[in-house]
Amino acid sequence: MKKIRRLVRPSFALSACLSCSLMGIALTDAHAADRADLDYTGSIQFMPETGQLTAGWTIQVLDSDLDTITFGLSAALGTAAVSGADVMSVTTTLDPRFDGAIRAYQVDLGAVDGDRPRRVRFAYSGPLFDPEPSFPINTLNSNKVELTVDSFWFPFDLRFDSDLTANLGVRIDGEWSGVGVDQVERVDQGFRIRQRDPALDIAFSLLSNSQIVTSDDYIIHDARREPGTKIDDLTQALEICTTYLNDMAGSAGPLPKASILVTDRAEGGYSRGTLIALTDIENETDTDLQKFICHELAHFWSHANAGGAENWINEGVAEYIALMGVRHAMGEAVYAAYLGDYAERLDGQDLPPIWTPDASGRPPYLISYRAAPLALRDLEERLGRDAFRVLMRVMMIEKIKTTPDLLAAIERLSDKPTRDWFASRLAE
Incomplete structure (x- = not known):
């Protein structure tokens, strides 16, 4: 793990020049x-x-x-x-x-x-x-x-x-x-x-x-009222996920330096590229924190329209890549437990398909974050892990943002029957 420097927030005495032009900043x-x-x-x-x-x-x-x-x-x-x-x-x-x-x-x-x-x-x-x-x-x-x-x-x-x-x-x-x-x-x-x-x-x-923690790969701003709790676990997750994702991305990487904000709020985490805002991590388990960080960093390669039917690609792919990262760092049992929980969450739910050619509107949460990762698990099992990893790298390099383009990549890397099978899997 890289050496971490804990910084004291600098003090700036700003002049109260209210008459200065707002446009004066070059x-x-x-x-x-x-x-x-x-x-x-x-x-x-x-x-x-x-x-x-x-x-x-x-x-x-x-x-x-x-x-x-x-x-x-x-x-x-x-x-x-x-x-x-x-x-x-x-x-x-x-x-x-x-x-x-x-x-x-x-x-x-x-x-x-x-x-x-x-x-x-x-x-x-x-x-x-x-x-x-x-x-x-x-x-x-x-x-x-x-x-x-x-x-x-x-x-x-x-x-x-x-x-x-x-x-x-x-x-x-x-x-x-x-x-x-x-x-x-x-x-x-x-x-x-x-x-x-x-x-x-x-x-x-x-x-x-805020309390600031920095390394070559990230900077953390801990804005909680009582900063410091589980920051070491957060830095470990950042180290593991950054290394794993950069290796997967190949020429589509590396990730730029990540900027992390840790807040007191109980919900409302998000990412914008490598700006990641976290909820309070004090009660997060190591596995959940690892998955969350990998998910948010993986969004650096998300390119689908977030407001439409293709958003399942953004969230489903980021979530499944995060599960792959958890599998890599913490083992098969942890990975399988997450997917088992996802399947239980979907049991008995009346949900639309993940995607069809005439789909419109943003998919519901359970589709993008739970059903889509299970479909990608099935695709990985059909392709094999090495071939699926190649597919994920192709998605990153080619900035794939639509389901037809993803299906075309699957056919190019495997065959038409696999493409047709996955299209049917998405339409279930």
């Missing part, structure tokens, strides 16, 4: 915008004591085929100002799919002019949450700023399947540490957050009090 760094559908450059000021923010964005629309794009933004922020030379018209309504919590902005774009990306500008200010959410994944208070797309704190493409890059200047007064998907850098009046690899979301956390 944002000149070039990043991989040409590989994304949308590129966001923005500045945001957080007022944690009041739960308010002020934000401005320039969104480059890099998909030249788009004539209209609809963004969603928290309705608690009021109505944003939308502008830009490429904006022909804007229609805004409360989106009925979210019970009025999200305001939708339909933006009609002008014609493409050569290679120049079209630009849409958003500006808004106000409270992010009204009322304060009871399920505290997304928070904006004096202890923590934790934001994901679920709070619609930034204008989000409501198609739910476009990738974005981002370059964000954050103004926040006080002493904070930060953790994010790619790079969170301390600057004079806050942070600079850069997300150069295309992803679905802009997600990060700023913490007013």
Whole structure:
């Protein structure tokens, strides 16, 4: 195991320069915008004591085929100002799919002019949450700023399947540490957050009090009221899973440095690439912690549309790869016990198929997290473990994100009868 350095959170005396321009944080760094559908450059000021923010964005629309794009933004922020030379018209309504919590902005774009990306500008200010959410994944208070797309704190493409890059200047007064998907850098009046690899979301956390553990492969921010419990078990799980997944991924790896947030909450873990937010791990068993970490790290190679029928690939494959990691680290009996429990959970349930060609909508939890891993177990038994491992590596390298593409890979690596058998298995 690598040597771990325990760091003391640095102290930063930030000036209370309220007259300084929010846009004054330099944002000149070039990043991989040409590989994304949308590129966001923005500045945001957080007022944690009041739960308010002020934000401005320039969104480059890099998909030249788009004539209209609809963004969603928290309705608690009021109505944003939308502008830009490429904006022909804007229609805004409360989106009925979210019970009025999200305001939708339909933006009609002008014609493409050569290679120049079209630009849409958003500006808004106000409270992010009204009322304060009871399920505290997304928070904006004096202890923590934790934001994901679920709070619609930034204008989000409501198609739910476009990738974005981002370059964000954050103004926040006080002493904070930060953790994010790619790079969170301390600057004079806050942070600079850069997300150069295309992803679905802009997600990060700023913490007013945390214990930090770091190594070459990860950084852990322990934000619990009583930090330190089971951190050694967490670091061991990270070491084992990182090594196992990098070996499986081959040229699709290695994993970038993981950023881990450990919270006090009882539920609500998630991952965004290698940003992983954990629930309180104090009462986690070693096997559950190992599986959870492997599952979340495996999501680095998830590429299916998270909002649609193909989400079974994201969750089912990550869960089964996690079980493979548990089998590797802890033995066959532990692996078999998990799968036996999954089968019991499904017994007597009235559930739809995992996937059919006409499937629509996001599969329920038991399908993606329990039925799909059992189907993948059956596929591994039919192919053999070595061949199945090759299939998982091909999925990672080719960034497979649809079931037809997965079935085609199975046929290419084995034969058509196996492809047809697995398609039938998914449709049961």
